[in-house]
Structures are given as C-alpha cells and as structure tokens.
Amino acid sequence: MPANERATDMHTLDERIAYRVRMRDYDEWRAKVHAVNGCARPIRLGGAHQLQDAASGQVLHHHGGDIFVPCGNRRESVCPSCSDRYAADAFHLVRAGLIGGHKGVPEHVTDRPRAFVTLTAPSFGPVHHARTSPRGKRIPCGCGEYHLDADPRVGTPLDPDTYDYTGSVLWQAHAGVLWQRFATRLRREIAKRAGLKAREFAEQARLSYGKVAEYQRRGLVHFHAVVRLDGPDGAADPAPAWAHPDLLEDAVYAAAGAAYATSALPDGTPLVLTWGDQVDVRRIEPLGSAELEDNAGRISEARLAAYIAKYATKGTGKSEAADRPIRSERDIAHLRVSDHHRRIIQTAWDLGALEPYDELNLRRWAHMLAFRGHFLTKSRAYSTTFKDIRGDRRRFRLEETLERLGLADRADTVAVVNNWTFDGAGYSDDAERELAAAIACRIRDDRKHKYSKENDHGQQAA
Structure with missing residues (x-):
C-alpha cells in the first residue's frame, strides 16, 4: 500500500477504513486479498512471472508487480482462511480413503473391514466435568457442583x-510414539487372530489408517482414526478372506490394552505410558444417512470425513494452547491461556531444561502443551497426499489461467517461470486487517451457503 500520511491523522478505525476504501488502488488491493481468500497475514511478493513455450522459449504471457500469497498457517486462531483450506484438503484426503472412487483410491475400499477408533489419554488426576446420565440429567462433579x-x-x-503435571507432559510428548507402538501391536494382534505369524502379516494384508489428534479440555490429546484392512498391496488389493470387521474390532481393543512406551521421572523413577481406559471402536458402514451414526452406533462414511477434518484445525485454537512457539520463560506469564494450560506449558519448559529429556525438545513444543506430532497423519497406502492435492489445485488454476488467456490448447507445452522476491508479511495497518477479515468472512459465508445447497439437493435426490 502506498504511504498514507493523511490516514495517520485519523483517530478512529472507521475513519481509516473509509479512507482506505476511497483510495485509487483499493480495487486492485481488494482483488489481491480475494485471491488469497482473505488470508489474515499474507506473504507479499514482488517481481514477475511468465508463461513460456517450453520448446522455443517464446513468452506467451508476462505479469509483473506485487502479489499476495497465503500464509498457509493451519491454525484457526491464527488464520481462519488458511485453516479452512487445510481442513478442506484434509477432508478430501480422509474421504478418498473412506469411499474411494477418486484420488487414485478404488471404489471397492468400501468392502474392506473398517473401523473408527478413538484412543484417549489416561488420568493424571481428577478434573472438573460436565457429564450427563443416559436420561440426560446432569451428574454432579467431584467438587459437588453441576457444571455446564x-x-x-x-x-x-x-x-x-x-x-500429575509432569506425568501428563511426558505422556503428551510420547503420544506419537505410543500410536506407533499401537499400530505395530495391532498388526500382531490381527495376525494372531488370523492364525498367522507376525512376520507373515505383510504377505497377506496391510493395515491402512488416517488419524487426527484432538485436544481434550484437560489439555491432553486423544486420537480419532479410520483404520482399514487391505490386501498386501494396499488400497488396490482386496483384503484376504479371513479379514472381518469383528476380527479387526477385537484386535484394536487388544492392541490398545497392550501398547506402551517408557520414560522416566526427573528423579529417575521408571514411567510406563499407556492409553486411557476409554477406548472406542465403531464399525464403519457405507450408510446413506446424513447423520454421523445410526441408531445402532454404526458410523456413516458420508459424514465421517468431515468430522475428522474438523479436528485437523479444531485442536490448535487459542483455548488449548499458545499460537506460536515460546522464546522465553517470561512469555509464559503473558499467554492468553487458562491457568491449567499455563502450568502445563511451564512444566514442559522446566523439563526441557533437563538433560534426560533433551531428545524430546520440550521447550520447542511447550506452546503445544508438549504434543510433538502432526495433527493429521496417515499410513502410506491409506489414500492420496497433501502434496498431490495441492498439486491438483495448482494444475487446475493453471488451466483456468490458460483458458482465460486463450492458450488452453497449449497446456502441454507451457512452462511457468517465476521470479519473485519477499517484500514482507501482513497488512500495513489495522484498517487493511479489518477489511481483509470482512472479505474472508464473506468468502466463508458464501462457501457454506453453496455447500449447504449442494447437500440439500443431494439428500433430496437420495
């Protein structure tokens, strides 16, 4: 944005917004913001890009100047716009592994034994709760009150x-390891129930999964996972004849109860880390219902992908952890988090200074309450990848550009040459930030309205 001396003399935000809207470059600026869906802190680049004939080097199109690029932060509390995009990509990734028919996953994956698994953290001390009985009545908390x-x-x-803050931090730091131990144990439990030796499992079957981590109110994560039993070559290979949903369900419970990781308390006392008692396994059925599950408790694949994708961004909000890594212990006192989460962060920071925990890098992950893993992960054969999904998006946008320029027939021979330099990040003042937030809100509302209409039409057709 050009230097704006008059705007600095305006006392109210409304005055600065009105002045920015009246500026001659506003339409151009608004188009840039719209191109990044109202990103809260876009990357500003200056330079040019060209479309060239790959064989001759002839310049077919040239664009110079400055552009905005999305920040790409998946945290909803940092950038709602980029968080929405990440959730949409997560939805397509999970959905491809659930119903197949696109992204390189065959449709017949719906015939495989599949389960929706939830693994939770153990208790590290009684906490306030807001529970209800099966009849819907509030159950009193341990403090004697009824919480909403x-x-x-x-x-x-x-x-x-x-x-036990120390135990909770160490459990959280090992949650990713504990999942890997669970997955390894699950393969062994499946093999045992199929009458196979552990080393023979890979010759007859493959365990595929997509999982997402979600913070609980107490600040610990639990995992939701779609688990699928394939043939040895993955999604394209039918599951073996012995594979059955009941076998998979029984093996999951056994693996969850047997998996563990080890650590030690600061005084050297050995610490065994396990899953909590609340393990839930639901069979996934190709239900046509718009609800997540039916009256029998079976999970519908029609809604499960969206349910899991929601947690890919939900678990990183301000209510659970800080938005950015902590650089100094002095920052902890000023974080906008609850006293409970602040104490978790402080515990992680303190443990991070002890040599036995060097490999855990706890200070780096203190802002995430010591959780060191990715919020959404999958096995190799479960479905597509984020890289492929984003590559599809880039190709689609290139095709749109070529069609707009009348070059659609040369799509296979066009090379894109970029020459951009970093000019900065974010907007110039609070007026631009407010306008960008309004644009982002409008885009999200329009998208929700569009999807709502599509869902209504789909349900009517069904």
Whole structure:
C-alpha cells in the first residue's frame, strides 16, 4: 500500500477504513486479498512471472508487480482462511480413503473391514466435568457442583497441587510414539487372530489408517482414526478372506490394552505410558444417512470425513494452547491461556531444561502443551497426499489461467517461470486487517451457503 500520511491523522478505525476504501488502488488491493481468500497475514511478493513455450522459449504471457500469497498457517486462531483450506484438503484426503472412487483410491475400499477408533489419554488426576446420565440429567462433579459444558472450569484439576503435571507432559510428548507402538501391536494382534505369524502379516494384508489428534479440555490429546484392512498391496488389493470387521474390532481393543512406551521421572523413577481406559471402536458402514451414526452406533462414511477434518484445525485454537512457539520463560506469564494450560506449558519448559529429556525438545513444543506430532497423519497406502492435492489445485488454476488467456490448447507445452522476491508479511495497518477479515468472512459465508445447497439437493435426490 502506498504511504498514507493523511490516514495517520485519523483517530478512529472507521475513519481509516473509509479512507482506505476511497483510495485509487483499493480495487486492485481488494482483488489481491480475494485471491488469497482473505488470508489474515499474507506473504507479499514482488517481481514477475511468465508463461513460456517450453520448446522455443517464446513468452506467451508476462505479469509483473506485487502479489499476495497465503500464509498457509493451519491454525484457526491464527488464520481462519488458511485453516479452512487445510481442513478442506484434509477432508478430501480422509474421504478418498473412506469411499474411494477418486484420488487414485478404488471404489471397492468400501468392502474392506473398517473401523473408527478413538484412543484417549489416561488420568493424571481428577478434573472438573460436565457429564450427563443416559436420561440426560446432569451428574454432579467431584467438587459437588453441576457444571455446564461452557464452564471454563471443565477439564481443570480439582486440586492442581496434586495433579500429575509432569506425568501428563511426558505422556503428551510420547503420544506419537505410543500410536506407533499401537499400530505395530495391532498388526500382531490381527495376525494372531488370523492364525498367522507376525512376520507373515505383510504377505497377506496391510493395515491402512488416517488419524487426527484432538485436544481434550484437560489439555491432553486423544486420537480419532479410520483404520482399514487391505490386501498386501494396499488400497488396490482386496483384503484376504479371513479379514472381518469383528476380527479387526477385537484386535484394536487388544492392541490398545497392550501398547506402551517408557520414560522416566526427573528423579529417575521408571514411567510406563499407556492409553486411557476409554477406548472406542465403531464399525464403519457405507450408510446413506446424513447423520454421523445410526441408531445402532454404526458410523456413516458420508459424514465421517468431515468430522475428522474438523479436528485437523479444531485442536490448535487459542483455548488449548499458545499460537506460536515460546522464546522465553517470561512469555509464559503473558499467554492468553487458562491457568491449567499455563502450568502445563511451564512444566514442559522446566523439563526441557533437563538433560534426560533433551531428545524430546520440550521447550520447542511447550506452546503445544508438549504434543510433538502432526495433527493429521496417515499410513502410506491409506489414500492420496497433501502434496498431490495441492498439486491438483495448482494444475487446475493453471488451466483456468490458460483458458482465460486463450492458450488452453497449449497446456502441454507451457512452462511457468517465476521470479519473485519477499517484500514482507501482513497488512500495513489495522484498517487493511479489518477489511481483509470482512472479505474472508464473506468468502466463508458464501462457501457454506453453496455447500449447504449442494447437500440439500443431494439428500433430496437420495
């Protein structure tokens, strides 16, 4: 944005917004913001790009100047726009592994034994809860009160002084390792139930999964996972004859109960890390219902992908952890988090200074309450990849550009040459940030309205 001396003399945000809208370059600026879907802190680049004939080098199109590029942050609290895009990509990744028919996954994956698995953290001390009975009545908390779901005390310890913060941080730091131990154990449990030796499992079957981590109110993650039993070559290979949903379900419970990781307390006391008692396994059925599950508790694949994708960004909001890595211990006191989460962060920071925990790099991950893993991960053969999904998007946009320029017939011979330099990040002032936020909100509302209409038409057709 050009230097704006008059805007600095304006006292209210409304005045600065009105002035920015009246500026001659506003339409051009708005188009740039719209191109990044109202990104909260876009990367500003200056330079040019060209479309050239790959064989002759002839310049077919040239564009110079400055552009905005999305920041790409998946955290909803940092950038709702880029978070939406990440969630959409996650939806397509999970959906491809659920129903097949696109992204290189065959349709017959719906015939495989599949389960929706939830693994939780163990207890590190009693916390406030907002539970209800099967009849819908509120159950009193251990403190003697009845809490509503929105009560900020829910998930916090009844007695912070006796809550095992050290154990919870070490469990959280090993959660990714614990999942890998579970997956390894699950293969062995499946093999045992199929009458196979552990080393023979890979010759007859493959375990495919996509999982997402979600923060609980107490600050610990639990995992939701779609688990699928394929043939040895993955999605394209039918599952063996012995593969059955009941076998998979039984093996999951056994593996969850047997998997463990080890660590040690600061005084050297050995620490065994396991999953919590709440393990849930639901069979996935190709239901046509718009609901997540039917009356029998079976999970519908029609809604499950969106349900999982939601947690790919939900688990990184301000209510669970800080938005950015912590650089100094002094920053911890100023974080906008609950006292309970602040104490988790402080514990992770303190443990990070101890040599036995060097490999955990706890200070780097203190802002994530010591969780060191990715929020969405999958096995290699489950479905497509984020890289492929984003590559498809780039190709689609290139095809749109070529068609607009009348070069659609030369798509196979065009080379894109970029020459951009970094000019900065974010907007110039609060007026631009407010306008960008309004544009982002409008784009999201339009998208939700469009999807709602498509879903309504789909349900009517069904």
